[in-house]
Amino acid sequence: MPLDHTHVPHASSWLASANGHPDFPIQNLPYGVVRRKGSAEAWRGAVAIGDQVLDLAALSAIHSLGQPADSALRLAALPALNAFMAAGPATWSALRHALFEVLSSGADEAARHAARSCLMPQDEVEHQLPTRIGD
Known part of the structure; x- marks a missing residue:
C-alpha cells in the first residue's frame, strides 16, 4: 500500500500520549485483539494509539464512520481479524x-467524544492471537 496523508511526520492526535510515542503514534495504528x-x-478488535487501545467493537456500537469504513470497522471489531484481512x-x-x-487533532468534538469513551489503557488489557490459524 502506498504511503499517504496518514503517514506524514507532522500529523498529530488529540490524544496527547500518541504525539511522539515511540511505538504507537497516529501514523502507526496496529490492529490487535484484546479484552480487559x-x-x-x-x-474484540482494537487499535493501539499512544498508551491506549481503541476498542473497535465499542466504537462501532456508538459512532458512524460512514461507508465503506463502517463495514470495515465491524469486521475489524470481531474476535479474530481473518475476515478483515x-x-x-x-x-x-x-x-x-x-x-x-477520528484520532487526529483535527477531529470534530463528536468524534473525539466517541473515541475517548472507547479507549482503554494498554497496561489494562490482555492480548490474544489476532487471527484463527487453520491447518
Missing part, C-alpha cells in the same frame, strides 16, 4: 483513513 485483564469479556486493501485503507480522522 482478568475479565471474562468477549475478545480477507476483505482486502480497499477495506483496510477505508478503515485506516477513518480512524486517522
